[in-house]
Amino acid sequence: xxxSNYQPxxxxxxxxxxxxxxxxxxxxxxxAGYLAPRNLNYWWNFGSLAGFMLVVQxxxxxxxxxxxxxxxxxxxxxxxxxxxDVNYGWLIRYTHSNGASMFFVVVYxxxxxxxxxxxxxxxxxxxxxxxxxxxxxxxxxxFMGYVLPWGQMSFxxxxxxxxxxxxxxxxxxxxxxxxxxxxGGFAVDNPTLxxxxxxxxxxxxxxxxxxxxxxxALHLPGxxxxxxxxxxxxxxxxxxHPYYTAKDLFGLSFFxxxxxxxxxxxxxxxxxxxxxxxxxxxxxxxxxxxxxYYLPFYTILKAVPDKLFGVIAMxxxxxxxxxxxxxxxxxxxxxxxxxxxxxxxxLFLLNTLYLGxxxxxxxxEIMIDMAGGIDALTMGRxxxxxxxxxxxxxxxxxxxxxxxxxxxxSIAQSVLDANKKG
Amino acid sequence: xTTKDQVEQEEGVTRRDFLYxxxxxxxxxxxxxxxxxxxxxMNPSADVLALASVEVxxxxxxxxxxLKILWRGKPIFIRHRTAAEIEAAIADNGAIDLIxxxxxxxxxxxxxxxxxxxxxxHLGCVPLDQRGDFNAWFCPCHGSHYDISGRIRKGxxxxxxxxxxxxxxxxTTVKIG
Amino acid sequence: xxxxxKNIGLMTLAVSALTIGGLTAANAAGASAYPxxxxxxxxxxxxxxxxxxxxxxxxQVYKEVCASCHxxxxxxxxxxxxxxxxxxxxxxxxxxxxxxxxxxxxxEEKYRKGFPQDYFPAPYANEEEARDANNxxxxxxxxxxxxxxxxxxxxxxxxxxxxxxxxxxxxxxxHEDAPEGVELADGMSYNEAFPGNLIAMAPPLxxxxxxxxxxxxxxxxxxxxxxxxxxYWAAEPKMEVRKKMGLKVIIFMSILTxxxxxxxxxxxxxxxxxxxxx
Numbered sequence: 001x002x003x004s005n006y007q008p009x010x011x012x013x014x015x016x017x018x019x020x021x022x023x024x025x026x027x028x029x030x031x032a033g034y035l036a037p038r039n040l041n042y043w044w045n046f047g048s049l050a051g052f053m054l055v056v057q058x059x060x061x062x063x064x065x066x067x068x069x070x071x072x073x074x075x076x077x078x079x080x081x082x083x084x085d086v087n088y089g090w091l092i093r094y095t096h097s098n099g100a101s102m103f104f105v106v107v108y109x110x111x112x113x114x115x116x117x118x119x120x121x122x123x124x125x126x127x128x129x130x131x132x133x134x135x136x137x138x139x140x141x142x143f144m145g146y147v148l149p150w151g152q153m154s155f156x157x158x159x160x161x162x163x164x165x166x167x168x169x170x171x172x173x174x175x176x177x178x179x180x181x182x183x184g185g186f187a188v189d190n191p192t193l194x195x196x197x198x199x200x201x202x203x204x205x206x207x208x209x210x211x212x213x214x215x216x217a218l219h220l221p222g223x224x225x226x227x228x229x230x231x232x233x234x235x236x237x238x239x240x241h242p243y244y245t246a247k248d249l250f251g252l253s254f255f256x257x258x259x260x261x262x263x264x265x266x267x268x269x270x271x272x273x274x275x276x277x278x279x280x281x282x283x284x285x286x287x288x289x290x291x292x293y294y295l296p297f298y299t300i301l302k303a304v305p306d307k308l309f310g311v312i313a314m315x316x317x318x319x320x321x322x323x324x325x326x327x328x329x330x331x332x333x334x335x336x337x338x339x340x341x342x343x344x345x346x347l348f349l350l351n352t353l354y355l356g357x358x359x360x361x362x363x364x365e366i367m368i369d370m371a372g373g374i375d376a377l378t379m380g381r382x383x384x385x386x387x388x389x390x391x392x393x394x395x396x397x398x399x400x401x402x403x404x405x406x407x408x409x410s411i412a413q414s415v416l417d418a419n420k421k422g
Numbered sequence: 423x424t425t426k427d428q429v430e431q432e433e434g435v436t437r438r439d440f441l442y443x444x445x446x447x448x449x450x451x452x453x454x455x456x457x458x459x460x461x462x463x464m465n466p467s468a469d470v471l472a473l474a475s476v477e478v479x480x481x482x483x484x485x486x487x488x489l490k491i492l493w494r495g496k497p498i499f500i501r502h503r504t505a506a507e508i509e510a511a512i513a514d515n516g517a518i519d520l521i522x523x524x525x526x527x528x529x530x531x532x533x534x535x536x537x538x539x540x541x542x543x544h545l546g547c548v549p550l551d552q553r554g555d556f557n558a559w560f561c562p563c564h565g566s567h568y569d570i571s572g573r574i575r576k577g578x579x580x581x582x583x584x585x586x587x588x589x590x591x592x593x594t595t596v597k598i599g
Numbered sequence: 600x601x602x603x604x605k606n607i608g609l610m611t612l613a614v615s616a617l618t619i620g621g622l623t624a625a626n627a628a629g630a631s632a633y634p635x636x637x638x639x640x641x642x643x644x645x646x647x648x649x650x651x652x653x654x655x656x657x658x659q660v661y662k663e664v665c666a667s668c669h670x671x672x673x674x675x676x677x678x679x680x681x682x683x684x685x686x687x688x689x690x691x692x693x694x695x696x697x698x699x700x701x702x703x704x705x706x707e708e709k710y711r712k713g714f715p716q717d718y719f720p721a722p723y724a725n726e727e728e729a730r731d732a733n734n735x736x737x738x739x740x741x742x743x744x745x746x747x748x749x750x751x752x753x754x755x756x757x758x759x760x761x762x763x764x765x766x767x768x769x770x771x772x773x774h775e776d777a778p779e780g781v782e783l784a785d786g787m788s789y790n791e792a793f794p795g796n797l798i799a800m801a802p803p804l805x806x807x808x809x810x811x812x813x814x815x816x817x818x819x820x821x822x823x824x825x826x827x828x829x830x831y832w833a834a835e836p837k838m839e840v841r842k843k844m845g846l847k848v849i850i851f852m853s854i855l856t857x858x859x860x861x862x863x864x865x866x867x868x869x870x871x872x873x874x875x876x877x
Contacts, residue, residue, distance in 0.1 A: 441858070441861060442862060444858065445858040445859060445862050448851075448854065448855050448858060449855060449859075452855060468677075469675065469716070472675065472677050472715065473716050477714065479711070
């Protein structure tokens with residue numbers, strides 16, 4: 001977002017541009033003025049997809065608020081009013097609820113891409129931090145949004161998650177005071193719903209702000225690329241527009257097809273059926289599960305026998321991403337040239353997916369039918385240990401000790417080499 | 423040689439332009455069709471539209487009384503007029519102080535039932551019953567006097583009280599809206 | 600080209616993989632132990648639309664049997680248009696119900712007949728009255744039961760439990776006598792499909808308990824299927840318009856995607872070949 005070389009030819013545009021150089025800003029951020037590495041693959045589409053989903057969520061969300069009532073007696077009915085009576089209300093609500101899930105899918109892939117290709121490494125640490133802040137804000141927003149329909153899972157999810165903060169019980173009554181503060185009462189109730197509604201509306205705009213910082217931080221060093229080497233010469237880079245705008249639009253269009261399949265043909269598959277039962281503080285559903293995007297962390301929480309340390313472990317499992325740039329001591333960014341790192345990365349991914357799967361299981365469910373049966377709790381503990389070991393042991397050691405493959409001298413050279421071969 | 427190259431290039435240009443323009447057009451159609459649901463959601467919803475017409479049982483309104491009901495968020499006055507009131511209303515048909523001249527016969531399909539939207543045509547207050555110079559309706563906000571036919575006779579209001587669309591389903595039931 | 604296809608494939612795989620962990624199991628969790636009989640619902644699948652005669656029969660079963668205990672709070676009479684009734688039929692249907700309408704001069708409650716804009720009235724004034732009349736159990740509202748009893752599984756669809764199958768299961772698997780060793784408390788019945796098997800609802804359906812207007816034989820299974828269809832409609836009244844619009848959107852977006860694929864390829868042609876470097 002630095003200085004721009006944008007030169008409007010139209011006089012009126014130039015007049016405006018001299019007074020507010022916003023077109024130049026766009027030009028140098030998302031237009032032809034931004035030079036991006038020429039070798040970005042389709043994994044680099046997910047950043048713009050995440051931006052698109054943020055806009056979709058804000059537009060549909062603002063519309064839903066026009067018809068929703070944040071009150072325990074009316075919220076559930078208000079959502080059904082949207083689903084049944086409001087023109088296209090069902091479409092807007094299903095887009096918002098499935099959009100939330102797809103937003104997380106996109107952001108998870110975006111984060112994993114950053115991990116695999118070393119996008120968190122110097123000089124992009126702050127860019128990585130800002131991304132993690134966006135992710136944390138998304139988690140908070142998603143959680144509070146899930147409470148708003150005021151179904152059974154809304155209520156009991158809110159109860160369980162807020163109770164986590166009661167673990168910080170360092171002196172008599174401290175945990176309870178924190179909970180009363182969060183709830184605005186003695187349990188999840190109308191004040192809780194109203195504050196969650198207020199914050200669920202606010203946080204997306206905070207996310208927009210951090211996204212702007214995220215893009216700003218991106219434009220100083222420029223995008224990383226699959227080779228992980230710095231783009232230096234003029235042959236290494238191409239203008240963002242038209243090359244990456246065309247590529248992003250193609251990716252976006254394909255992604256919308258996937259999104260549409262969910263919205264129109266399986267709109268409730270990402271949700272929980274119990275949320276079509278109105279919240280009832282007297283009856284807990286037999287099996288409470290959070291939204292799918294929190295499941296790995298939920299398993300880590302359940303794996304620790306102590307309440308306080310369970311909560312700490314759960315928060316640590318997310319916050320540990322902040323120190324990843326220093327845990328990784330390799331001089332090479334991309335896992336393309338670090339076969340051992342790549343191997344452990346995929347193992348980490350599988351393990352995290354398995355943690356998510358375990359999140360849906362009751363602790364005593366038998367997962368592996370051997371040695372008298374290994375239950376979900378034990379497997380959760382093993383997986384949680386591996387999760388942390390990946391960060392604390394595997395990444396620091398492997399990144400410093402592994403033998404790497406030769407890295408091409410420049411992006412342009414690698415393109416020429418590839419063309420010679422193919 | 424140059425000509426061949428030129429032809430190829432030109433063909434390439436036209437084909438490329440067509441592809442870009444066509445894709446842009448399809449994309450624009452798509453974007454435009456997304457806009458409609460986002461706008462239409464602000465129109466009255468199905469439950470609101472369902473209340474757009476109401477049926478009123480007239481048998482419960484005694485002679486000389488006004489029933490007030492809420493219709494589309496506004497009060498409706500249904501006046502069961504006495505013979506004297508009907509006579510007075512018709513007698514005033516040509517009165518010189520009519521600001522918005524209208525015959526009583528045009529305002530009441532059946533003379534004994536006067537059905538009007540109870541909103542002053544000046545600035546939207548609800549006129550009071552059996553008040554004012556004509557002992558009919560009087561708007562307290564800025565002093566508009568209406569007669570027993572709901573016609574404006576004195577005060578700042580520019581038009582007579584509005585008569586909504588209605589139809590008698592039978593002798594005792596009227597459908598408003 | 601090959602490389603690009605591989606990337607797209609990997610991307611799709613990753614999307615699936617990320618969701619697989621959570622979704623399948625998250626939703627299978629509430630599964631009942633009883634193997635429910637799976638019916639071939641005409642409204643299932645991407646092109647499935649409601650069977651209108653079945654919806655009408657289901658409405659009849661609801662009205663004549665279920666409605667004495669179960670409310671249908673969120674459905675208005677006007678919505679019955681979707682079942683194939685015209686405005687006059689709906690008006691006549693609504694007029695069969697009475698609604699409180701203020702008070703008369705003696706302070707007694709007045710009543711009026713129902714209008715299309717009214718909602719199905721509840722059989723009980725409040726939860727306490729409902730429990731009192733039903734041996735302490737609260738008959739759930741029907742408006743969303745079709746959806747709140749389904750457990751969908753994205754990657755193992757064969758493990759999905761559809762709300763309609765579950766409802767039919769409940770209505771069809773009553774045992775006259777509890778199996779050996781099961782104590783039935785007073786007023787409880789034994790039901791195979793119900794989680795825990797002990798259900799407070801007495802068997803509601805018997806052959807020919809209703810007489811269908813269209814002459815369909817009113818077997819217990821037929822009535823259960825009809826009322827389940829009706830309940831699914833009540834829970835998801837916009838299903839038909841949703842699926843129809845979805846088809847259009849997906850066809851349109853697929854065409855646009857293909858066009859953008861070629862646009863993208865053309866934009867990149869020179870760069871991909873590295874012509875600008877040579």
